[in-house]
Amino acid sequence: MTQTVSVAVPRKGRPLEAVLERFATVAGTHSHSHSVADDISSTLRYEKSVTKGNTTDDRTVYERLTEYSDLSDPNRPEYTLLRDGRDGLPRRIVFDSVTLSLDGVDVQLVGREEPFRALRTHEFALGFDSADLVLEEVVSLEPDGVGSLGDINARIDPMESDVRVVTGLGDTVYHTLMAKPEILPAGATLDRSFVTDYEGPLCISPRYERLVEAVLGTDAIEDVEFRYPEDESEEEAAIANTGLGVYLTMTGSTAREHGLVLGDHLFPSETVLMENDAERESAVDRVKSLLSEVSPETAIRV
Structure with a gap:
């Protein structure tokens, strides 16, 4: 039975698009995973346009959600609703989960409002989030500043967090x-x-x-x-x-x-791939390696 590796990802926005682009690239142009990743990005861009009032749609948000999320088909992505912060607090359709295949490994992407914190609490071994959050929460303040992604891990107190940055996605x-x-x-x-x-x-x-x-x-x-x-x-x-x-x-x-x-x-x-060192295992390391090898020039630690 194929082991499934769960990965925490943002629910919307530029960071999620960067993650989906990385998965599509790793999976290959003509793969099912590439097609699904592209479909999720297109759907969320459309929904963002509807939420901002730039696009009109006669369907209710619930009707659109039902069309996007067919729970009877395990190969289709699932979406959910969040309140958007814009005037009127409209409901916005955001990403929830999907399972993609990478080189024979099933990878379940799970939407989280705060992927970095989900790794910190050991809910996930791998996840993607903004490098900004790492600086804001766990990087120590020292006389000299931090200048690059490569400086981050040395500034994380191992008593404070088991999370480490693996690589950046280049959406800088x-x-x-x-x-x-x-x-x-x-x-x-x-x-x-x-x-x-x-x-x-x-x-x-x-x-x-x-x-x-x-x-x-x-x-x-x-x-x-x-x-x-x-x-x-x-x-x-x-x-x-x-x-x-x-x-x-x-x-x-x-x-x-x-x-x-x-x-x-x-x-x-920049959106970064992160790992929780305490949750490492062979399947997790395999997925981490696949997601890191696309841009070796940005790799921090593998």
Whole structure:
């Protein structure tokens, strides 16, 4: 009997799409698993558009859910409903579970709101989540900052967590330094050393306070005063008002529209494959190896 390895994954959004893309790539272009992974991504993109009001559908959310989730067919994915945070708190269809075959191993993807925490509590041996959460919860704060995914595991206290990062999926946006040109002395480079010598306000999103402390290091922020966007202000606009800040960028176009100079990419905000060392076994190691070998350049530990 084939052993099934359960893997915790996000229920929606860019991280889940990155996970599905990795599974589709590993399974192969013409495989059933590749087709199912593509179907899940397409369904969730459509449902997101409906939830945001960009697409209309005459069917109720329950009718669509019934069509997507046929529990009599074990080869089809299952979905569930969550309340979305948008006005009116609409019900949104999100991913629940599916079983895919990878090189003869059955892998059950199970949707979780917080996959990283599900690994921490030993519910799963493998899972995918944002690298940001690892920094926010278990990476120790030290004088020097964390600059890459490869730095993370050395900063996790083994008494604090059995979870370790295996590899990144490459769906990268960056926590980036940005500043108004007026605060930069002539010839200055907007990098970590600039922050170390800087005294004054630094604008960040409040949910990233511990992450920024871990990334920059406690020495660099010793004379920094964190400021946060007020009301519903865009982060880039708030940083422009403050003078210096850290926020996520992909192209940096919004930051430039607010007159900001982009500096160092401090840390990649990326979906990562994680393992719980205490739950390792041969089937788990096989799945981990399959999911890691696609991008050996991003592998951290195997």
